[in-house]
Amino acid sequence: MGRVKDDYRSLSGTQKAAIFMLSLGDDHAGRLFEMMDDDEIRELSQAMAGLGSVNSNIVERLFVEFADHLSTTGSLVGTMDSTERLLAGSLSKERVDLIMEEIRGPAGRTMWDKLGNVNEAVLANYLKNEYPQTVAVVLTKIKPDHAARVLSLLPENYAMECVTRMLRMEAVQKEILDHVERTLRNEFMTNLARTARRDAHELMADIFNNLDRNTENRFMSALEERNRESAERIKALMFTFEDLTRVDSSGVQQLLRHVEKDRLAMALKGASDDAKDMFFRNMSERAGKMMKEDMESMGPVRLKEVDEAQAEIVTVAKQLAESGEIVIAGSSEEDELVY
Template identity: 30%
Template sequence: MSVASEAATRQAPSGVMSRTDRAAVFLTLLGEEEAANLLARMGPSELQRLGRAMCALGEVGQDGIAEALADFVTEAEREVLPARDRSAEMRRLLERSLGPTKAESMMRRIEPEARPRTIEIARWLAPAVLVHLIEEEHPQVIAALLLMLEPEPAAEVLSGLPGAQQSLVVERIARIGPVSTRAIEMIDRLLTQRIGASFGADALALGGPREAANLINLAAGEVRNVVLPAIAQRDPPLAEAIEEELFTFEMLFTLDPQAMGRLLRDVDNEKLVDALKGLSKQEREPFFAAMSSRAADGIKDEIELRGRLARSEVEAAQRAIVEIARQLADEGEIVIGDDSGEFV
């Protein structure tokens, strides 16, 4: 705003106060920060004249205030506000007043046509998917992202993280200060990369049988048995398309020893023990057949020594292994299913 500085230098019009006095009154009506921002734009001579006028002001009545404001309005009518990025300007103002996180939320309400950030897309992902995307990131990054989610899914994501990581994330949530715009942009880029790497380059277009199948594969409980029959009643071809994209843990039983060996190289022993704990001895054989006798005996011993596991723990380990198998299949390193190409 240059009106105040210009007002201090122009010849005074007819009236009770000089133009400099009117500028001085106008500045006193502003808050300290706003007045300081205006003063910072002036030169030394302007500051000297205006500062002298402000120090000399006595009590200013309603007429004086009205005269100063009227002069400001007159000057403003001569001004033209240049075209610029209003969204960016509004975002900066909101960040100063509300903080980056709340400012981002408010901008989504007042700027509905803006391109959604990947962070916004992340709000719609299942917590298990988010865990898969961020579990290897620094606890500070995870903490910042969780603060941008609704409390319930954020809590589910936290529960899905490894136990040792949970305390680090919670500690940073408790200590975290303002999240800068640069940090938000960094998290946005990170999620874009992670989603693209996990679900393909076109993942941000969203939708499709593959994405639906990925979510079902990662979901806990009887989601598959509930969701697919319901979809089949409304849209049988769509249900069939999703079914074709689904990988199940049982599909791994048909892997040949070479493919199974490739899969097991990427599977953590703890997850493997948990996953096999819920299988019968016969169902475990395809896994043991791909190992050396010594390695197979070691896994068998660990299974026997492992205490009772909740069904949810077994299923979580199996889902994690299925996800690894899916990635290897997408990369062409293994084939799941028959050789017809239905699952590649």
């Protein structure tokens, strides 16, 4: 049996990473392994195999340190410039340019593929400051449905000028097309990647949302002792199952159509009375009665299973909110809904 790890200061970076991976569980760890190369997987696997028993206090301290660093110093968040400088130290300029092009902005093999994955409002806001001829070239290179949405968001007179240019357009010379691509790559995509960088507290809130309830409470308490301000910011950004009580009736009914009944029954087993009442109010009498019977027939359930079911439903609610199908009111007076 391996020796017990009980001295945090003696752990190497690789050993910390190994403990972190083992703590994440199979699904999350598997997704991270998919992003590593063979040498990284081999080194990390060797460290994991040699850990032996690790004291729970060591695991807790590792996660608290991770949360604290990410929330306060941003030391785990790099920039496009620092990444490019790091790559330039060991790779050729051609390889660096190719790699940076892939990570600057939306996915896609070509520039036009990438533009097709840019939100139409963001793209229209950029294009409205370009020459109509440039906009005409761009709109003829992206998919028609995407081009239509972008066109509808441009100022009307300007949009009509772009349409006129598109109608008159003949074959675009390769030099012009290359120039437009370079401009989009060097200006628009680079700025898009920089402005889209996520706030560290938002990232930590998402991570905490995916912890089980006991672990979340433990880490949050520890973080409050070390940095109360960051802990409060993370709390404010977290979205939990209980926050669904801020969804209006039509939104709850929409949510009910998108969640599986057995997962909702599991989630409600550990919900507050307010959350239960909200869901039952938006069901028919017969559906509510059946739901209660399903919950009773489950008997005692594990808290972990309740947390997983609630997390699934929260994820569905967030997706519906992002697509505009439901509205989740904020907790402040400014966000209250008026009927």
